[in-house]
Amino acid sequence: MPAPTWFASPAEASERLTGSGYLADTPTAVTTFLAGSLEKPLLLEGSAGVGKTELAKAIARSTGAELVRLQCYEGLDEARALYEWNYKKQLLRIQATDTDTRSWNETHDDIFTDEFLLSRPLLTAIRRDEPTVLLIDEVDKTDVEVEGLLLEVLSDFQVTIPELGTLAAVRRPLVVLTSNATRELSEALKRRCLYLHLDYPDAERERDIVLSQVPGLDDALARQLVETVGRLRELELKKSPSIAESVDWARTLIALEIADLDDAAVTATLGVVLKHATDVDRAVKELRLARS
Numbered sequence: 001m002p003a004p005t006w007f008a009s010p011a012e013a014s015e016r017l018t019g020s021g022y023l024a025d026t027p028t029a030v031t032t033f034l035a036g037s038l039e040k041p042l043l044l045e046g047s048a049g050v051g052k053t054e055l056a057k058a059i060a061r062s063t064g065a066e067l068v069r070l071q072c073y074e075g076l077d078e079a080r081a082l083y084e085w086n087y088k089k090q091l092l093r094i095q096a097t098d099t100d101t102r103s104w105n106e107t108h109d110d111i112f113t114d115e116f117l118l119s120r121p122l123l124t125a126i127r128r129d130e131p132t133v134l135l136i137d138e139v140d141k142t143d144v145e146v147e148g149l150l151l152e153v154l155s156d157f158q159v160t161i162p163e164l165g166t167l168a169a170v171r172r173p174l175v176v177l178t179s180n181a182t183r184e185l186s187e188a189l190k191r192r193c194l195y196l197h198l199d200y201p202d203a204e205r206e207r208d209i210v211l212s213q214v215p216g217l218d219d220a221l222a223r224q225l226v227e228t229v230g231r232l233r234e235l236e237l238k239k240s241p242s243i244a245e246s247v248d249w250a251r252t253l254i255a256l257e258i259a260d261l262d263d264a265a266v267t268a269t270l271g272v273v274l275k276h277a278t279d280v281d282r283a284v285k286e287l288r289l290a291r292s
């Protein structure tokens with residue numbers, strides 16, 4: 001049996017992700033393994049900063065696959081997601097063509113070839129013959145029409161270009177879609193995918209993440225920090241601190257040589273974790289911190 005392109009088991013997925021800096025819990029490791037072995041797109045849903053994008057990157061890093069990323073946004077269209085023709089180059093070619101000797105049909109056949117095709121992430125991922133992780137990031141930001149397009153591509157892994165014919169994947173990419181759940185995705189799209197809801201990690205895992213990313217951090221301080229971040233996340237904030245903010249906070253404490261995260265230290269550095277004045281106000285009030 002040939003060596004699997006992706007992961008041999010959930011345990012191996014977990015190990016390799018850890019090796020590339022991503023600490024996955026068991027459901028994450030199992031689902032990641034399945035996405036590879038079943039060749040099913042993986043839909044990751046969860047709040048901002050829980051590690052959705054990073055998981056896709058870590059899968060690529062840990063398997064040596066190339067990451068192809070389609071960042072979604074409002075107004076994203078087929079020309080940006082799939083392909084478009086390079087009109088400028090086509091025009092130049094037409095201008096440079098001797099129209100006396102060549103028929104329009106010949107010219108037409110000439111300018112609708114690979115040379116004039118601008119490949120966008122979806123087509124790029126499908127056409128690669130090396131292992132590829134296709135990250136379709138923040139899919140909930142696109143319009144519903146783009147979902148239709150994704151459905152087509154993700155069900156057959158092929159793209160039909162009227163002038164060129166059907167281009168089928170030589171090698172299926174491992175597809176990861178992420179969503180912040182700002183809107184419901186279509187049932188049809190969900191049906192194509194494995195689903196994983198990501199939440200903030202538990203305190204122990206978050207401490208491990210912070211410790212692994214911030215060398216020199218004291219274990220007890222990391223514990224304090226993660227506990228405080230946990231309390232902040234329980235408040236009703238405009239923007240809860242993400243794992244990235246925990247890491248930033250740890251770096252801040254080291255830079256300021258703060259060894260104990262007492263109330264004064266929290267107040268002095270709260271701007272690293274909370275990015276809205278109203279959130280800072282609320283935290284000060286709820287955590288009963290003294291104003292700095």
Ligand SMILES: Nc1ncnc2c1ncn2[C@@H]1O[C@H](COP(=O)(O)OP(=O)(O)O)[C@@H](O)[C@H]1O
Nearest residue numbers: 021022023048049050051052053054209243244
């Ligand atoms: N399980 C994890 N292990 C290591 N780092 C993590 C983990 N989850 C999240 N992170 C870190 O948290 C930050 C935010 O993650 P990100 O993937 O950008 O969040 P999301 O895409 O869900 O908004 C990144 O800097 C990432 O390195």
Ligand SMILES: [Mg+2]
Nearest residue numbers: 052053054178
């Ligand atoms: Mg993200």
